[in-house]
Amino acid sequence: MAAKESKKENSGRRTPGPTNPMVTPILTDQYQFTMAYAYWKAGKHQERAVFDLYFRKNPFGGEYTVFAGLEECEGFLDYLRGIDCSDVEVYAIPEGSVVFPKVPLLRVEGPIAVVQLLETPFVNLINFASLVSTNAARHRFVAGKSKTLLEFGLRRAQGPDGGLGASKYSYIGGFDATSNVAAGMLFGIPLRGTHSHAFVISYMSLDEIKDKSLRKKDGSSTCEDFGSDSLRGYSAETNKSELAAFTSYALAFPDNFLALVDTYDVMRSGMPNFCAVALALSDLGYKAIGIRLDSGDLAYLSCEIRKLFCSIEKEFGLPGFGKMSITASNDLNEETLDALNKQGHQIDAYGIGTYLVTCYAQAALGVVFKLVEINNKPRIKLSEAVSKVTIPCKKRIYRLYGKESYALVDILTGENEPPPKVGERILCRHPFRESKRAYVVPQKIEELLRCYCAGSSDKKEEILPPLKDIRERCIQQLEEMRPDHMRRLNPTPYKVSVSAKLYDFIHSLWLNEAPVGELR
Numbered sequence: 301m302a303a304k305e306s307k308k309e310n311s312g313r314r315t316p317g318p319t320n321p322m323v324t325p326i327l328t329d330q331y332q333f334t335m336a337y338a339y340w341k342a343g344k345h346q347e348r349a350v351f352d353l354y355f356r357k358n359p360f361g362g363e364y365t366v367f368a369g370l371e372e373c374e375g376f377l378d379y380l381r382g383i384d385c386s387d388v389e390v391y392a393i394p395e396g397s398v399v400f401p402k403v404p405l406l407r408v409e410g411p412i413a414v415v416q417l418l419e420t421p422f423v424n425l426i427n428f429a430s431l432v433s434t435n436a437a438r439h440r441f442v443a444g445k446s447k448t449l450l451e452f453g454l455r456r457a458q459g460p461d462g463g464l465g466a467s468k469y470s471y472i473g474g475f476d477a478t479s480n481v482a483a484g485m486l487f488g489i490p491l492r493g494t495h496s497h498a499f500v501i502s503y504m505s506l507d508e509i510k511d512k513s514l515r516k517k518d519g520s521s522t523c524e525d526f527g528s529d530s531l532r533g534y535s536a537e538t539n540k541s542e543l544a545a546f547t548s549y550a551l552a553f554p555d556n557f558l559a560l561v562d563t564y565d566v567m568r569s570g571m572p573n574f575c576a577v578a579l580a581l582s583d584l585g586y587k588a589i590g591i592r593l594d595s596g597d598l599a600y601l602s603c604e605i606r607k608l609f610c611s612i613e614k615e616f617g618l619p620g621f622g623k624m625s626i627t628a629s630n631d632l633n634e635e636t637l638d639a640l641n642k643q644g645h646q647i648d649a650y651g652i653g654t655y656l657v658t659c660y661a662q663a664a665l666g667v668v669f670k671l672v673e674i675n676n677k678p679r680i681k682l683s684e685a686v687s688k689v690t691i692p693c694k695k696r697i698y699r700l701y702g703k704e705s706y707a708l709v710d711i712l713t714g715e716n717e718p719p720p721k722v723g724e725r726i727l728c729r730h731p732f733r734e735s736k737r738a739y740v741v742p743q744k745i746e747e748l749l750r751c752y753c754a755g756s757s758d759k760k761e762e763i764l765p766p767l768k769d770i771r772e773r774c775i776q777q778l779e780e781m782r783p784d785h786m787r788r789l790n791p792t793p794y795k796v797s798v799s800a801k802l803y804d805f806i807h808s809l810w811l812n813e814a815p816v817g818e819l820r
């Protein structure tokens with residue numbers, strides 16, 4: 301079966317299909333096929349079913365999640381159209397949105413045998429994507445808006461696909477760039493990087509550099525022996541193989557000189573060597589970018605380095621030298637970023653790998669895909685654990701905003717209920733706890749589920765935005781969250797509610813479906 305390109309005449313961007321060649325119709329659990337067979341055998345396979353895809357608990361001890369993976373799902377559906385998914389409708393919250401437990405991120409409607417087959421791939425595609433995006437958003441939250449966040453995780457990711465997905469979804473969650481070249485090429489994510497310790501230790505002496513000539517930035521003349529007369533005493537006691545490595549790197553990238561300074565000794569060797577080469581570049585009209593630190597006390601060292609940069613700016617009258625960039629890496633995570641902030645530091649950029657891409661703090665987001673209606677009849681799944689009872693019916697979702705333009709509550713209503721209105725009081729009920737309810741007078745309302753696949757209906761399909769716009773939406777949505785929902789320690793849960801009508805319906809269906817016990 302060859303992958304089909306999406307048609308999408310009435311929407312904007314074409315979906316190229318899944319970016320991962322492993323995403324094929326057999327990327328599923330066997331029981332999806334056995335159920336499809338049994339539906340068919342019973343003559344039930346064409347019955348129109350509605351499934352909701354959602355999760356039950358926010359990850360990482362937080363109170364929010366970033367929704368991601370929608371584009372990949374649409375791609376998969378386009379691919380499946382070849383085996384007739386033409387009657388499947390997909391409604392989804394826009395990718396990059398901040399989302400909460402129990403709210404359907406995706407509502408999929410169509411012949412039950414076909415929609416059943418979509419469960420495993422859709423849950424697979426949304427789970428990791430949303431988890432990594434949320435992880436990235438959380439790292440961004442601690443790092444602060446002004447810092448540059450670089451995703452360096454490819455080598456430590458769960459296989460090639462884990463790495464590629466992590467790069468894409470870290471970008472959506474607010475990272476600025478990746479070191480993953482494939483992700484840069486495939487998704488247009490900015491590529492960034494420095495160099496490794498191997499580059500530094502591979503040099504033994506300056507004599508190894510055959511051609512030391514460097515043209516001035518303005519092209520007016522060429523310096524034939526770059527570095528030799530410009531060291532200004534900075535590298536008197538330093539490691540000369542490191543100086544050779546830096547000199548060589550500067551000759552290769554005079555406009556992009558960023559050196560890893562912790563190979564031998566940061567303050568006794570790496571920094572003096574870096575400054576010597578940066579000054580030599582400056583003499584020829586080039587501005588060095590800065591340094592990377594990959595070990596030691598990152599807070600302390602960054603402050604010492606900033607002091608050194610500033611003193612050189614003053615001593616040599618070099619505007620901008622003091623503001624050169626300090627990048628830190630080495631097993632960074634939310635906790636270390638937080639600790640660095642508390643201590644005070646001078647770091648401008650973080651390179652984060654392992655903890656980000658492997659989602660070290662939590663392995664999975666418990667996404668589920670549950671049947672909520674068949675043949676226009678709402679269905680419910682009961683459970684001893686109230687949190688596992690499903691919310692029946694084909695539903696609409698609205699996000700209600702309050703006076704201070706923060707999101708107040710999400711409300712689920714039946715598909716045909718009148719929508720909430722701005723300025724009109726509406727009762728929002730906890731789906732399962734009778735006493736928990738509140739009136740809300742929304743100042744702004746956003747309907748969350750939009751049509752991404754119209755199936756055979758004539759609904760207008762949403763345009764899938766470029767990755768950059770999804771990232772922008774994510775950043776914007778996170779800013780609209782009340783700060784107490786966002787804090788890392790004991791955040792306030794965001795309220796997810798149902799309308800009074802839906803509440804009554806859920807509970808009547810519950811009573812209807814639950815057998816009455818008998819005590820003997």
Ligand SMILES: Nc1ncnc2c1ncn2[C@@H]1O[C@H](COP(=O)(O)OP(=O)(O)OP(=O)(O)O)[C@@H](O)[C@H]1O
Binds near residue numbers: 594597599633636
């Ligand atoms: N000021 C700081 N406050 C809190 N944590 C820090 C600080 N500076 C560095 N860290 C973290 O402490 C850990 C230090 O790890 P480790 O002991 O493996 O590194 P190292 O000894 O500095 O480097 P290496 O072993 O690579 O030479 C890392 O996770 C790093 O991110």
Ligand SMILES: O=P(O)(O)OC[C@H]1O[C@H](OP(=O)(O)OP(=O)(O)O)[C@H](O)[C@@H]1O
Binds near residue numbers: 452455629632655
């Ligand atoms: O620490 P992470 O968050 O995973 O970020 C990526 C790491 O990968 C690189 O070195 P690598 O770890 O390969 O070598 P090292 O163990 O000697 O630092 C880089 O210098 C970082 O330390």
Ligand SMILES: O=C(O)c1cccnc1
Binds near residue numbers: 452479493629
């Ligand atoms: O470019 C870098 O500095 C880099 C890339 C991947 C992993 N560690 C560092």
Ligand SMILES: [Mg+2]
Binds near residue numbers: 630631
């Ligand atoms: Mg490391």
